[in-house]
Amino acid sequence: EADIYQTPRYLVIGTGKKITLECSQTMGHDKMYWYQQDPGMELHLIHYSYGVNSTEKGDLSSESTVSRIRTEHFPLTLESARPSHTSQYLCASSEPRRLAGQSSYNEQFFGPGTRLTVL
Amino acid sequence: QKEVEQNSGPLSVPEGAIASLNCTYSDRVSQSFFWYRQYSGKSPELIMSIYSNGDKEDGRFTAQLNKASQYVSLLIRDSQPSDSATYLCASGYSTLTFGKGTMLLVSP
Numbered sequence: 001e002a003d004i005y006q007t008p009r010y011l012v013i014g015t016g017k018k019i020t021l022e023c024s025q026t027m028g029h030d031k032m033y034w035y036q037q038d039p040g041m042e043l044h045l046i047h048y049s050y051g052v053n054s055t056e057k058g059d060l061s062s063e064s065t066v067s068r069i070r071t072e073h074f075p076l077t078l079e080s081a082r083p084s085h086t087s088q089y090l091c092a093s094s095e096p097r098r099l100a101g102q103s104s105y106n107e108q109f110f111g112p113g114t115r116l117t118v119l
Numbered sequence: 120q121k122e123v124e125q126n127s128g129p130l131s132v133p134e135g136a137i138a139s140l141n142c143t144y145s146d147r148v149s150q151s152f153f154w155y156r157q158y159s160g161k162s163p164e165l166i167m168s169i170y171s172n173g174d175k176e177d178g179r180f181t182a183q184l185n186k187a188s189q190y191v192s193l194l195i196r197d198s199q200p201s202d203s204a205t206y207l208c209a210s211g212y213s214t215l216t217f218g219k220g221t222m223l224l225v226s227p
Contacts, residue, residue: 033214043207058214059216105212107153109165110164113161
């Protein structure tokens, strides 16, 4: 099981501020993900990375950006926060596992999340 | 578009009963399926994964997969009040698509 850390856990900021949400994992997992989840709604993938210097956009369009300079670190940045960015942001990581005779699969493990409120 | 459908619930069961949670998925090429438990205000916690047709048991949990019907289920035996949570179904390969989740309420 992965140890994944997210900071801050809660953030309340004003419109127009630049923010960075931190995510770190200690298991050496190559794959990392950022999801956005509103109350009572499903998780939406906004960014993912397959390794250092690899970043991809997810299914949900997001104004945020990510970087992957080190394996263990996958920060998410909003250049100018708006009230529409208010949400819970969840970071996850995974490592491929292979069953005999089958393709690899990825069990994703989540960090505790950052609840962002933009006033 | 890949979709994972779940009944939002709530599903109410008495303590000690079997809770049955269901999920259907649209992407026929999905090879891996997962059940996550999410308590209110917390992040999802992986409880079961299944990749082959049939049943997979782990303690009080049994996952069932039927790829022909594109159907995944989770059975929770001897349900406890601490099982009260939202259960998320997910499917995919390199990335996952999540359902909205089914809220389970276990009454003492």
